[in-house]
Amino acid sequence: MSHHDSHGMNLVLHVWRQKGPNEPGKLEQYEAKNVSPDQSFLEMLDEVNEQLIKTGGDPIAFDHDCREGICGMCSQVINGVPHGGQERTTVCQLHMRNFKDGDTIYIEPWKAKAFPIQRDLIVDRTALDKISQAGGYTSAHTGGVADGNAILVPKPSADYAMDAAECIGCGACVAACPNGSAMLYTSAKVAQLAELPQGQAEAAKRVCNMVDALQENGFGNCSNHYECQAACPKGISVKFIARLNREYQKALFK
Amino acid sequence: MILDGKCPKGPIQTSWDRHRFDLKLVNPANKRKYKIIMVGTGLAGGAGAASLGELGYNVEAFCYQDSARRAHSIAAQGGINAAKNYPNDGDSIYRLFYDTIKGGDFRAREADVWRLAQVSNNIIDQCVAQGVPFARDYAGYLDNRSFGGAQVSRTFFARGQTGQQLLLGAYSALSRQVNAGTVKMFPRCEMLDLVVVDGEAKGITVRDLITGEVRVHTADAVVLATGGYVNVFYLSTNAMGCSVTAAWKAHKKGAFFANPCYTQIHPTCIPQSGDHQSKLTLMSESLRNDGRCWAPKKKGDNRHPNDIPEEERDYYLERKYPSFGNLAPRDIASRAAKEQCDDGRGVGPGGRGVNLDFSAAIKRVGENTIRERYGNLFEMYEKITDENAYKQPMRMYPAPHYSMGGLWVDYNCESNVPGLFVLGEANFSVHGANRLGASALMQGLADGYFVIPYTIANYLAKTKPGAVTADHPECKKSVEDVLANQKKLLSINGKKTVSEFHRELGKIMWEDVGMARSEETLKDALKKIPVLREEFWKNVKVTGSGAELNQQLENAGRVADFLEFGELMTRDALHRNESCGGHFRVEHQMPDGEAKRDDENYCYVGAWEFKGVDKEPELHKEPLTFENVHLAVRSYK
Ligand SMILES: Cc1cc2nc3c(=O)[nH]c(=O)nc-3n(C[C@H](O)[C@H](O)[C@H](O)COP(=O)(O)OP(=O)(O)OC[C@H]3O[C@@H](n4cnc5c(N)ncnc54)[C@H](O)[C@@H]3O)c2cc1C
Ligand code: SF4
Ligand code: FES
Numbered sequence: 106m107s108h109h110d111s112h113g114m115n116l117v118l119h120v121w122r123q124k125g126p127n128e129p130g131k132l133e134q135y136e137a138k139n140v141s142p143d144q145s146f147l148e149m150l151d152e153v154n155e156q157l158i159k160t161g162g163d164p165i166a167f168d169h170d171c172r173e174g175i176c177g178m179c180s181q182v183i184n185g186v187p188h189g190g191q192e193r194t195t196v197c198q199l200h201m202r203n204f205k206d207g208d209t210i211y212i213e214p215w216k217a218k219a220f221p222i223q224r225d226l227i228v229d230r231t232a233l234d235k236i237s238q239a240g241g242y243t244s245a246h247t248g249g250v251a252d253g254n255a256i257l258v259p260k261p262s263a264d265y266a267m268d269a270a271e272c273i274g275c276g277a278c279v280a281a282c283p284n285g286s287a288m289l290y291t292s293a294k295v296a297q298l299a300e301l302p303q304g305q306a307e308a309a310k311r312v313c314n315m316v317d318a319l320q321e322n323g324f325g326n327c328s329n330h331y332e333c334q335a336a337c338p339k340g341i342s343v344k345f346i347a348r349l350n351r352e353y354q355k356a357l358f359k
Numbered sequence: 360m361i362l363d364g365k366c367p368k369g370p371i372q373t374s375w376d377r378h379r380f381d382l383k384l385v386n387p388a389n390k391r392k393y394k395i396i397m398v399g400t401g402l403a404g405g406a407g408a409a410s411l412g413e414l415g416y417n418v419e420a421f422c423y424q425d426s427a428r429r430a431h432s433i434a435a436q437g438g439i440n441a442a443k444n445y446p447n448d449g450d451s452i453y454r455l456f457y458d459t460i461k462g463g464d465f466r467a468r469e470a471d472v473w474r475l476a477q478v479s480n481n482i483i484d485q486c487v488a489q490g491v492p493f494a495r496d497y498a499g500y501l502d503n504r505s506f507g508g509a510q511v512s513r514t515f516f517a518r519g520q521t522g523q524q525l526l527l528g529a530y531s532a533l534s535r536q537v538n539a540g541t542v543k544m545f546p547r548c549e550m551l552d553l554v555v556v557d558g559e560a561k562g563i564t565v566r567d568l569i570t571g572e573v574r575v576h577t578a579d580a581v582v583l584a585t586g587g588y589v590n591v592f593y594l595s596t597n598a599m600g601c602s603v604t605a606a607w608k609a610h611k612k613g614a615f616f617a618n619p620c621y622t623q624i625h626p627t628c629i630p631q632s633g634d635h636q637s638k639l640t641l642m643s644e645s646l647r648n649d650g651r652c653w654a655p656k657k658k659g660d661n662r663h664p665n666d667i668p669e670e671e672r673d674y675y676l677e678r679k680y681p682s683f684g685n686l687a688p689r690d691i692a693s694r695a696a697k698e699q700c701d702d703g704r705g706v707g708p709g710g711r712g713v714n715l716d717f718s719a720a721i722k723r724v725g726e727n728t729i730r731e732r733y734g735n736l737f738e739m740y741e742k743i744t745d746e747n748a749y750k751q752p753m754r755m756y757p758a759p760h761y762s763m764g765g766l767w768v769d770y771n772c773e774s775n776v777p778g779l780f781v782l783g784e785a786n787f788s789v790h791g792a793n794r795l796g797a798s799a800l801m802q803g804l805a806d807g808y809f810v811i812p813y814t815i816a817n818y819l820a821k822t823k824p825g826a827v828t829a830d831h832p833e834c835k836k837s838v839e840d841v842l843a844n845q846k847k848l849l850s851i852n853g854k855k856t857v858s859e860f861h862r863e864l865g866k867i868m869w870e871d872v873g874m875a876r877s878e879e880t881l882k883d884a885l886k887k888i889p890v891l892r893e894e895f896w897k898n899v900k901v902t903g904s905g906a907e908l909n910q911q912l913e914n915a916g917r918v919a920d921f922l923e924f925g926e927l928m929t930r931d932a933l934h935r936n937e938s939c940g941g942h943f944r945v946e947h948q949m950p951d952g953e954a955k956r957d958d959e960n961y962c963y964v965g966a967w968e969f970k971g972v973d974k975e976p977e978l979h980k981e982p983l984t985f986e987n988v989h990l991a992v993r994s995y996k
Binding site for chain 2 (some may be wrong): 124125141144145147148152153158162164165166169170171172173174177178193194200202223229230231233234235237238239241242244245246247248249250251253255256257258259267270271298301303306
């Protein structure tokens with residue numbers, strides 16, 4: 106059984122501390138002691154916070170909720186990489202067995218123009234919601250829709266749509282992009298709905314509205330660096346960006 | 360008081376249709392004059408807020424996360440039931456109704472369950488229209504699988520992320536309404552009190568989690584869709600922020616709490632690895648379609664599972680329940696797993712685990728098919744345990760997962776406080792004493808898309824819009840109370856952290872009010888909880904201030920409520936001197952260890968009325984009658 110014996114690690118953390126959106130921020134140093142390799146990264150931070158509280162310090166604020174890689178709440182740049190650089194892994198799923206005793210770890214919030222820092226590692230991501238509100242839906246009113254099997258969706262299309270729909274809206278793609286673009290996030294929704302028969306009717310309007318919303322909400326342009334795909338914890342592919350571009354061209358020439 | 364669920368009389372098949380006809384309507388032109396508060400944007404609240412917005416009501420929706428899309432519904436993996444009978448394997452509305460009543464061990468209302476089964480089919484249609492990418496077969500038709508407690512394939516799924524996809528569907532509908540201006544979203548806002556004016560729900564007091572501002576929002580009706588309370592156990596499969604707070608505050612303002620002792624312990628969760636553990640991760644029980652549960656026959660057998668020969672393995676579910684085998688309902692599967700471990704035949708750290716083995720399925724259909732079905736689950740398992748489940752069995756142990764109990768509501772999803780409606784996991788309505796797999800998503804969406812849009816009109820039609828405004832004395836008092844409570848928490852400056860208290864409470868609840876409960880353990884818990892609560896209010900340490908983003912303060916409020924709620928849950932478990940579904944009193948079991956119900960004395964919903972902290976609550980009963988399903992011993996043999 107590959108269960109690890111607990112041999113505690115000692116780590117040095119440099120954590121971004123900032124009281125509020127308009128306050129100055131800086132990295133501060135903490136020690137994490139006797140960390141078990143089976144602990145998750147956030148559980149390691151929990152421990153640091155417990156010690157801070159007990160010694161009258163100010164615990165580190167960070168976003169998290171499901172702690173199983175699906176809600177998209179957790180958002181930390183670890184050693185310069187959003188979510189810490191393990192393939193297809195959110196911060197909350199990152200385990201301490203990926204670090205070694207004596208490591209120094211830098212922990213910072215998402216940094217992007219569209220995501221103002223609220224406190225410490227917590228940022229404001231409502232700009233992503235605004236993009237969805239601009240067109241990330243089919244206009245199906247509750248009730249009065251056809252039987253589920255009346256719309257046939259070939260399995261490859263269903264699979265393609267599902268690949269795109271796996272986006273958890275975390276914003277790591279934006280944080281990773283040198284331009285602070287939310288193109289990967291936006292393209293995933295555009296591609297999902299453009300691929301499905303249900304989304305066809307509004308495809309042109311959708312892509313135009315969502316692309317406009319990108320600009321209006323402080324996101325930068327996409328210049329094909331593809332850092333987004335590398336940082337994405339759900340493996341959302343840049344092929345969806347190509348799809349968005351095609352859908353956008355189609356819409357313009359309509 | 361004898362409670363009345365106000366179910367329609369007459370033949371059940373037409374009960375919902377007749378009831379809908381009898382409900383009052385709000386004139387289309389008047390709808391926008393009515394303001395509705397929706398607390399929660401999970402499947403129930405998201406679907407409800409979107410649908411009410413579409414109808415033209417003026418909706419304000421709240422959630423504690425930074426976006427509506429992050430409600431804990433997002434974490435549901437396995438699937439959602441519907442009585443479509445697409446596979447032609449004998450399903451029907453009646454069968455789904457029957458299975459749900461029976462699965463709930465005859466502790467739910469027939470009429471509510473019938474309606475759920477009836478609208479289940481509309482849900483699938485609605486989600487497909489939204490673009491939810493359900494699994495399809497090669498011809499393009501919707502695919503189904505079978506799920507715990509059912510002998511038909513009625514579960515629809517989107518890989519292992521069904522909850523995510525359904526929630527994103529509801530979120531998209533909600534986003535459309537935000538864009539249309541009918542719904543206003545208030546993320547990162549936590550409800551901390553219900554405002555009741557002249558006996559009716561007219562608003563909520565919230566704390567803005569970013570600025571710390573405490574303020575009141577008034578409305579013509581309030582809907583709670585705030586999820587479940589199993590974080591009372593500290594370790595559970597729920598998200599870290601899930602709490603009983605919204606429901607508990609409503610309870611303290613007069614709403615009855617029904618069947619709080621009905622909690623579900625899910626059989627397939629990744630076992631705890633150490634004391635640092637902050638939550639437990641569920642592995643969808645759809646895995647039991649292809650995985651076989653076993654424990655070594657020999658006690659203390661610590662060989663690698665692959666080295667234990669076939670004849671030395673006990674496939675205990677297949678042995679005990681030949682017709683359902685590995686698909687036995689959750690309560691049964693959980694207790695069976697615990698039995699193996701209690702018997703000294705558990706595997707992994709501390710012997711708290713059983714094997715879930717895929718080798719036979721991989722041999723049968725190939726690793727690729729298994730990867731296609733459960734790839735993300737296997738990945739998640741490996742991330743947490745560092746073990747490859749394609750090569751060796753997963754280790755599983757039961758964990759608190761779902762709350763069947765919740766605020767009492769009538770057939771209209773309205774609580775006993777007029778104007779207060781409760782949807783989804785937060786109410787108690789359809790799952791009785793045990794919920795079947797893939798039916799919580801169904802209930803959330805049924806309540807949100809297809810029940811509340813009709814039933815709330817019946818209340819609103821009788822009220823004058825905008826009757827209460829924020830300057831009402833009750834509103835002011837509510838804000839003052841919330842601020843006073845907050846101030847108290849911040850001023851204690853004791854020695855123990857909020858998490859330490861939560862852990863201690865969780866330990867009491869798990870050991871004394873968990874999977875197996877007895878009069879003795881329950882009485883013990885009733886002594887321990889008030890002591891812990893008293894210590895909390897003397898010795899908790901919450902740093903920082905109220906007028907800023909303060910996660911410790913948020914947590915302290917939630918744990919304070921759990922410390923009160925835990926006692927009610929225990930009291931309910933003690934009063935219910937029978938076993939049923941997820942409520943297992945060791946004194947009441949069949950010779951073979953199955954739950955033994957006492958229909959003569961306990962065939963009712965137990966709804967508690969708050970009388971004050973440290974005061975005994977008052978029990979009200981709603982008798983349950985079964986006219987369409989024969990009240991029988993639940994058997995899965
Ligand atoms: C890991 C896991 C897997 C599951 N798998 C399945 C499955 O396969 N099939 C199935 O049918 N069911 C499944 N379930 C159960 C199902 O997911 C839930 O019961 C259901 O999604 C609950 O939906 P809800 O809308 O009632 O609540 P939630 O989705 O929990 O939403 C609660 C909402 O209320 C808000 N809220 C709570 N308190 C407050 C407050 N005080 N102030 C403001 N807002 C508040 C939250 O922000 C959130 O928006 C699973 C559950 C878990 C935990
Ligand atoms: S595309 Fe990937 S990185 Fe970007 S929001 Fe979605 S899941 Fe996160
Ligand atoms: S906390 Fe939910 S994805 Fe990390």
